[in-house]
Amino acid sequence: MRKLIGVMSAVLAAALVSPVAQAAEQAVVCSEEPQDLPIHEFTDYRELQVELARLARASLGRVQVAAAGRSNRGRTIFRASVGTGPKVVLVSSEIHGNEKTGTDALLRILDYLGTSESAHAKRLRRTITFVAVPKLNPDGAELDRRGNDQSWAEVQQAFPQLAGRPPAWNYINGQQQGDDYRTKPGFDVNRDFHPELGYVPQAADVPGSPDQPGWYITPEAQALRAVYLGLKAERGKVPDVYVDLHHQGACVRQEGSNRFLDVAVDYPPLPDRFFEPGQKYAKYRDAYTKDESRQLAISAFNGMTEAGYIGTRYPHAADRDLPGQARCSFALNGTGTVLFEVRGQTQTLGQQHRERFTRAVVAGLNRMINDVSTGAVDRIDPEKFDTIPGTAGAEAFDPRLVA
Numbered sequence: 573m574r575k576l577i578g579v580m581s582a583v584l585a586a587a588l589v590s591p592v593a594q595a596a597e598q599a600v601v602c603s604e605e606p607q608d609l610p611i612h613e614f615t616d617y618r619e620l621q622v623e624l625a626r627l628a629r630a631s632l633g634r635v636q637v638a639a640a641g642r643s644n645r646g647r648t649i650f651r652a653s654v655g656t657g658p659k660v661v662l663v664s665s666e667i668h669g670n671e672k673t674g675t676d677a678l679l680r681i682l683d684y685l686g687t688s689e690s691a692h693a694k695r696l697r698r699t700i701t702f703v704a705v706p707k708l709n710p711d712g713a714e715l716d717r718r719g720n721d722q723s724w725a726e727v728q729q730a731f732p733q734l735a736g737r738p739p740a741w742n743y744i745n746g747q748q749q750g751d752d753y754r755t756k757p758g759f760d761v762n763r764d765f766h767p768e769l770g771y772v773p774q775a776a777d778v779p780g781s782p783d784q785p786g787w788y789i790t791p792e793a794q795a796l797r798a799v800y801l802g803l804k805a806e807r808g809k810v811p812d813v814y815v816d817l818h819h820q821g822a823c824v825r826q827e828g829s830n831r832f833l834d835v836a837v838d839y840p841p842l843p844d845r846f847f848e849p850g851q852k853y854a855k856y857r858d859a860y861t862k863d864e865s866r867q868l869a870i871s872a873f874n875g876m877t878e879a880g881y882i883g884t885r886y887p888h889a890a891d892r893d894l895p896g897q898a899r900c901s902f903a904l905n906g907t908g909t910v911l912f913e914v915r916g917q918t919q920t921l922g923q924q925h926r927e928r929f930t931r932a933v934v935a936g937l938n939r940m941i942n943d944v945s946t947g948a949v950d951r952i953d954p955e956k957f958d959t960i961p962g963t964a965g966a967e968a969f970d971p972r973l974v975a
């Protein structure tokens with residue numbers, strides 16, 4: 573259980589004072605301290621199934637729903653696709669189960685693409701194939717926590733070659749973000765990807781480390797890999813775009829304006845120097861999509877900004893190296909990838925600002941889909957990425973919990 577802290581009195585006090593004092597109070601009220609907060613307005617797993625079935629019917633079959641795999645606790649992971657166009661845009665949400673706006677945003681985009689008879693929607697369906705994997709980590713989502721629900725013993729049962737090895741470094745079996753994993757351990761699924769998509773776990777590769785690839789030991793990472801490989805086989809090329817929808821610290825602000833941000837965007841954290849001859853990513857040099865990823869991120873930022881939301885660059889140190897993230901592994905295979913980081917996770921903001929954040933994510937995704945459809949994204953100068961406002965206040969957020 574998450575511990576409750578006494579924020580209510582501070583909130584009530586803030587409501588009774590002047591706007592200036594209220595702004596000052598906001599800094600106090602905003603906290604990275606885990607709390608128990610309501611989340612019932614978000615789409616839970618049962619509601620997701622109902623809504624996907626409705627979309628399939630209401631779209632007269634334009635939205636096609638299929639199983640992408642099963643979570644470790646046996647929940648079906650869904651893949652919902654719409655459109656027949658040559659450009660494939662793959663988007664997943666809730667790979668971290670306490671980061672929930674992405675699922676709602678995906679359902680809204682599927683609804684528009686699947687049911688609208690507008691000329692714009694028809695053009696998008698003709699030019700784009702949109703593939704959503706909402707709630708990729710349904711076990712974590714139902715527990716309202718970051719990790720999945722899988723023990724190291726279960727991994728060793730599935731992969732006997734790992735017998736006797738210590739758990740992978742991204743195994744969570746203590747306390748994290750106010751959640752108690754001691755009796756229900758799990759993995760950070762977004763560290764379980766490997767750029768070699770046919771990789772089979774090797775004993776020598778665990779426990780591994782953040783700057784090494786993952787192993788596809790979680791059924792959830794396996795499900796997303798299966799969707800990715802299925803699209804590659806069907807189209808004869810990897811998906812053009814992959815977007816991973818996340819949440820981050822609750823108190824982060826836009827540098828310069830100092831306003832609380834809505835969504836930060838990022839390209840893959842893979843240091844340039846490792847693409848030099850003889851370095852660890854040299855073999856991926858030609859496939860890697862740094863420029864395409866930055867173009868897509870700028871497009872998303874423009875869409876959010878023009879719709880009135882507050883966007884930033886996500887902090888991206890030149891030496892940050894996280895190949896086990898889905899977006900990094902897919903970018904090394906030639907897919908342009910973007911990270912969305914909405915402000916606050918459920919243990920810090922609950923469902924507060926849910927509607928605003930969901931609309932911001934939709935605005936960013938819509939603009940990106942449109943720019944991919946028209947080809948406008950290819951004319952964006954990738955170097956302009958650095959002109960996007962930066963993020964302030966992220967240092968209070970645990971750096972182990974990025975993306």
Ligand SMILES: [Zn+2]
Binds near residue numbers: 668974
């Ligand atoms: Zn995340």
